[in-house]
Amino acid sequence: xxxxxxxxxxxxxxxxxxxxxxxxxxxxxxxxxxxxxxxxxxxxxxxxxxxxxxxxxxxxxxxxxxxxxxxxxxxxxxxxxxxxxxxxxxxxxxxxxxxxxxxxxxxxxxxxxxxxxxxxxxxxxxxxxxxxxxxxxxxxxxxxxxxxxxxxxxxxxxxxxxxxxxxxxxxxxxxxxxxxxxxxxxxxxxxxxxxxxxxxxxxxxxxxxxxxxxxxxxxxxxxxxxxxxxxxxxxxxxxxxxxxxxxxxxxxxxxxxxxxxxxxxxxxxxxxxxxxxxxxxxxxxxxxxxxxxxxxxxxxxxxxxxxxxxxxxxxxxxxxxxx
Amino acid sequence: xxxxxxxxxxxxxxxxxxxxxxxxxxxxxxxxxxxxxxxxxxxxxxxxxxxxxxxxxxxxxxxxxxxxxxxxxxxxxxxxxxxxxxxxxxxxxxxxxxxxxxxxxxxxxxxxxxxxxxxxxxxxxxx
Numbered sequence: 001x002x003x004x005x006x007x008x009x010x011x012x013x014x015x016x017x018x019x020x021x022x023x024x025x026x027x028x029x030x031x032x033x034x035x036x037x038x039x040x041x042x043x044x045x046x047x048x049x050x051x052x053x054x055x056x057x058x059x060x061x062x063x064x065x066x067x068x069x070x071x072x073x074x075x076x077x078x079x080x081x082x083x084x085x086x087x088x089x090x091x092x093x094x095x096x097x098x099x100x101x102x103x104x105x106x107x108x109x110x111x112x113x114x115x116x117x118x119x120x121x122x123x124x125x126x127x128x129x130x131x132x133x134x135x136x137x138x139x140x141x142x143x144x145x146x147x148x149x150x151x152x153x154x155x156x157x158x159x160x161x162x163x164x165x166x167x168x169x170x171x172x173x174x175x176x177x178x179x180x181x182x183x184x185x186x187x188x189x190x191x192x193x194x195x196x197x198x199x200x201x202x203x204x205x206x207x208x209x210x211x212x213x214x215x216x217x218x219x220x221x222x223x224x225x226x227x228x229x230x231x232x233x234x235x236x237x238x239x240x241x242x243x244x245x246x247x248x249x250x251x252x253x254x255x256x257x258x259x260x261x262x263x264x265x266x267x268x269x270x271x272x273x274x275x276x277x278x279x280x281x282x283x284x285x286x287x288x289x290x291x292x293x294x295x296x297x298x299x300x301x302x303x304x305x306x307x308x309x310x311x312x313x314x315x316x317x318x319x320x321x322x323x
Numbered sequence: 324x325x326x327x328x329x330x331x332x333x334x335x336x337x338x339x340x341x342x343x344x345x346x347x348x349x350x351x352x353x354x355x356x357x358x359x360x361x362x363x364x365x366x367x368x369x370x371x372x373x374x375x376x377x378x379x380x381x382x383x384x385x386x387x388x389x390x391x392x393x394x395x396x397x398x399x400x401x402x403x404x405x406x407x408x409x410x411x412x413x414x415x416x417x418x419x420x421x422x423x424x425x426x427x428x429x430x431x432x433x434x435x436x437x438x439x440x441x442x443x444x445x446x447x448x449x450x
Contacts, residue, residue: 117418124407124418129330130337130379131400145401150422151408163405178422185420195417202413218416225420243438245423246431262423263430263437270441 003302007053007295014046014291019212027284028216029268031276032223034284036193039213039220043200045291046209051102052299057095109203110196117195118155125157132161140179142167148248152182154191169248174241177233181241184228190221219261226265227273239269335360336370337379341397346383346390 028035059079083089132141143149145163152160160182170178185191197217201210229238242262276284339355340347347355353367371391374380382389395403408419 113414113417117414120407121418124404127400127404130334131397131404143401143404144397145405147402147405147409149405149409151419153419161408181422182420191417191420194420198413198417214413221420239438242423243434246434249423249431261430263434266434267437270438 003056003298004053006298007049011046011049014042015207015209018042019209023212023216028220030274032220034281036217036220037288038284039216041288041291042209043213045295049295051099052295054095054099056299057091105203109199113195113199121153121155125153125159128159128161148245150178152185154186158186166245169244170241173233173237174244177229177237177241180229180232181225184225193217194221222265226269230269235269239266242266332370333374340391340393346392348388348390
């Protein structure tokens with residue numbers, strides 16, 4: 001089946017080739033928002049293509065007609081014909097299982113991780129209220145501790161948290177930069193984007209697109225927050241805040257490769273911004289729309305084509321031309 | 324059932340208990356808090372009972388009343404919170420968004436060099 005083969009090829013390109021191309025480009029540094037949309041669109045497109053591939057195996061080609069009754073009748077006959085042959089039945093059953101598995105897996109992991117993170121966030125927030133001290137600034141909690149930490153907890157009781165150790169190494173401008181950065185995360189709800197990407201990578205492990213998208217999403221939201229902070233304080237302050245905190249932070253035992261690199265972010269902040277031009281932006285947006293629509297088009301095109309060639313078997317003639 | 328937001332009162336009660344030299348009764352805490360906020364005995368009792376149920380306070384009977392004390396010091400709880408927030412796991416990256424994370428020890432010195440370098444060099448006029 002042409003449609004199935006086409007979808008498989010498309011899915012492979014998305015899953016394997018696209019992450020390599022994207023991860024090596026400078027798109028994320030120059031236009032992080034566009035890069036984020038591309039990763040998200042590619043993820044949705046991949047899952048959609050594989051699910052629609054399954055549908056293509058189940059439902060044989062029937063002509064699209066305006067009359068729903070006709071369409072249903074044609075569908076039933078065509079399906080019956082398909083399942084009459086063992087090959088057709090096998091393809092159909094495989095399709096059903098595949099589609100159901102994908103949908104169930106997505107739902108399970110997305111809902112499960114949303115619940116899990118909500119629970120641990122709430123527990124942490126409640127502990128922060130008891131253990132921390134509310135400073136002068138609204139929504140900022142200070143924890144008395146020797147470890148250098150500056151982070152935010154998103155969700156309903158959202159807070160920005162700093163330890164006394166972190167406060168000691170930041171001057172006023174740098175502190176405002178850090179607060180602006182964390183508040184940008186909270187305002188823009190970056191945790192949703194990160195959570196989605198991480199959950200999808202967990203749902204379907206070993207798919208290069210999904211694991212790279214998760215890592216890249218984490219980097220991109222940091223750069224988006226840096227940019228937002230750079231609008232209310234000097235971009236240099238964001239960079240020097242990174243340096244001050246980096247100097248004071250004890251190196252962590254685990255070196256996670258590909259994490260949001262402080263070096264890359266600081267260098268990005270001390271250079272002037274290099275936005276991409278409108279032509280590239282237009283191409284990017286077009287690519288995103290194409291990725292979202294292509295699988296649907298691929299699946300419905302044969303049906304539309306069949307409509308024009310009238311391939312639907314007519315009930316009265318038993319040896320009718322069938323697909 | 325009235326569901327109150329977990330908040331200031333609980334924090335004030337924990338403050339008192341951490342500040343104290345030993346276990347306190349509900350009445351002790353109520354009297355300590357009353358200058359800032361007049362509270363009903365039952366309110367304070369409910370709060371302390373809730374904190375006990377949630378595992379923050381230990382309690383033992385003393386005559387007719389209970390004596391409450393924090394299970395851990397403030398410092399121990401802080402350390403626990405920090406450990407949670409700074410844990411480097413994929414799941415925690417959506418829960419805690421840190422300003423700086425995953426620091427390679429070499430990066431810190433590279434970062435410092437890069438910054439010093441750029442401060443010295445005259446830079447192009449920013450738009």
